Amino acid sequence: MxxxxxxxxxxxxxxxxxxxxxxxxxxxxxxxxxxxxxxxxxxxxxxxxxxxxxxxxxxxxxxxxxxxxxxxxxxxxxxxxxxxxxxxxxxxxxxxxxxxxxxxxxxxxxxxxxxxxxxxxxxxxxxxxxxxxxxxxxxxxxxxxxxxxxxxxxxxxxxxxxxxxxxxxxxxxxxxxxxxxxxxxxxxxxxxxxxxxAIPEPQQVSPTRRFQAREIIGDTPSERIKNSISVLEFVSQYVDLDRNGRGYCPFHDDSHMSFGVNTEGNFWHCFAGCGGGSVIDFWMRWQQVEFTQAIKELAAQLLPPIR
Ligand SMILES: [Zn+2]
CATH class of the missing domain: 3.90.920 (DNA primase, PRIM domain)
Structure with a gap:
């Protein structure tokens, strides 16, 4: 035994x-x-x-x-x-x-x-x-x-x-x-x-840069950021989620898988009280930055360069 x-x-x-x-x-x-x-x-x-x-x-x-x-x-x-x-x-x-x-x-x-x-x-x-x-x-x-x-x-x-x-x-x-x-x-x-x-090295591509031909709609930068990628897709790059979209919360010492992404509502949430919201809310917490700085960083990652 x-x-x-x-x-x-x-x-x-x-x-x-x-x-x-x-x-x-x-x-x-x-x-x-x-x-x-x-x-x-x-x-x-x-x-x-x-x-x-x-x-x-x-x-x-x-x-x-x-x-x-x-x-x-x-x-x-x-x-x-x-x-x-x-x-x-x-x-x-x-x-x-x-x-x-x-x-x-x-x-x-x-x-x-x-x-x-x-x-x-x-x-x-x-x-x-x-x-x-x-x-x-x-x-x-x-x-x-x-x-x-x-x-x-x-x-x-x-x-x-x-x-x-x-x-x-x-x-x-x-x-x-x-x-x-x-x-x-x-x-x-x-x-x-x-x-x-013997496994070939995966090609290094930045997972978030995906602004090919697709036009990203929205009147404001924050709207365009939210329309450029789903919360699930974005958050999955930083948090290990199971097939139900649940995982350990990165914002507190979590042992209960309190973190989850709601794919229908397109938002994340921590049941232990860390809050939730859009990709912008996630990035503000992840980087510990204010809204304006988060927008700047996410725009650089997710939106096509302004011509
Ligand atoms: Zn939490």
């Missing part, structure tokens, strides 16, 4: 606990313990595991498929890894509609883990599959988390276990599965480094 914990747990100073509605709260008053992890495995509490340690290192990568289609894509990834010349080990954990593909390694920088995982997904044409860790480096809060395997999911009250490529249980009992995951086969760090080194 202690080795099972060591496989997945990246930090002990705090832990995420699943709520009956499927969301997580961060517990910071009491540290994580082996006793709590035993309770998780007994199905008495459901815990999450943070994807990065306090030094922004990862010892696992979790690829998260949300649909049956993406799940079959992950099966393809697993097949190619396991049956490749290097026989790269990975573990399949199906869930309600999709599932997780886990790769274990000795601790590597979160940035390396993400580049490796992203490359794997690109080469398998799986743009919708999410990569955990979601952050290359921690800035605010503890970052992303994944449900700790072999517990009970509080949304469907099921215990999801690991399977083989053929879909049969990895081991007949949960106890035996725990034993396997306590000492998983790990991807050699050298292999990951070699793969990452």
């Amino acid at each position: 202690t080795f099972y914990a060591e496989t997945f747990i990246n930090r002990w100073d705090r832990y995420p606990k699943q709520q009956p509605d499927g969301s997580y709260v961060a517990v910071q008053r009491t540290p994580l313990s082996y006793w709590l992890i035993a309770q998780h495995l007994l199905g008495r509490v459901t815990l999450g595991a943070y994807a990065l340690d306090t030094q922004s290192r990862a010892k696992w990568i979790c690829l998260d498929a949300d649909t049956p289609n993406d799940w079959s894509g992950l099966l393809r990834v697993a097949q190619n890894l396991l049956r490749s010349r290097d026989q790269i080990p990975c573990y399949l954990e199906p869930s309600r509609r999709g599932g997780h593909l886990w790769l274990f390694t000795n601790p590597i920088p979160g940035s390396v883990a993400r580049r490796f995982a992203k490359h794997l997904l690109t080469t398998h044409d799986l743009p919708q599959v999410e990569v955990y860790p979601k952050q290359a480096e921690l800035r605010t809060g503890p970052g992303s988390l994944v449900r700790l395997p072999l517990g009970v999911h509080l949304l469907d009250h099921k215990r999801h276990h690991f399977v083989t490529l053929e879909g049969t249980p990895l081991a007949p009992t949960i106890r035996e599965q725990i034993r396997i995951l306590a000492n998983p086969l790990r991807v050699p760090a050298g292999y990951i480094e070699q793969q990452v080194a």
Whole structure:
């Protein structure tokens, strides 16, 4: 059990606990313990595991498929890894509609883990599959988390276990599965480094400069700025958002994913009281500048130069 914990747990100073509605709260008053992890495995509490340690290192990568289609894509990834010349080990954990593909390694920088995982997904044409860790480096809060395997999911009250490529249980009992995951086969760090080194550098383009032929309408500079880019698109460059547009608020020490972008209303909002609004409001807070200065900076980023 202690080795099972060591496989997945990246930090002990705090832990995420699943709520009956499927969301997580961060517990910071009491540290994580082996006793709590035993309770998780007994199905008495459901815990999450943070994807990065306090030094922004990862010892696992979790690829998260949300649909049956993406799940079959992950099966393809697993097949190619396991049956490749290097026989790269990975573990399949199906869930309600999709599932997780886990790769274990000795601790590597979160940035390396993400580049490796992203490359794997690109080469398998799986743009919708999410990569955990979601952050290359921690800035605010503890970052992303994944449900700790072999517990009970509080949304469907099921215990999801690991399977083989053929879909049969990895081991007949949960106890035996725990034993396997306590000492998983790990991807050699050298292999990951070699793969990452071979990825061509992405072309450096400024993500915000996009004033090609498109005309940006509006009577005032602030109106034109707001019309030049959606709040979601703009904010995503600075905050890691999940598929529901939620993330850790960059404006306070957030462990509850209080920050969100409402795509219909085209505004951002922090439920913990940091305010919300347009891209201009975001930039004023982000840069800690006054309105006029924010307009000046955003116009330079987002609007075509005045002729
Ligand atoms: Zn906030």
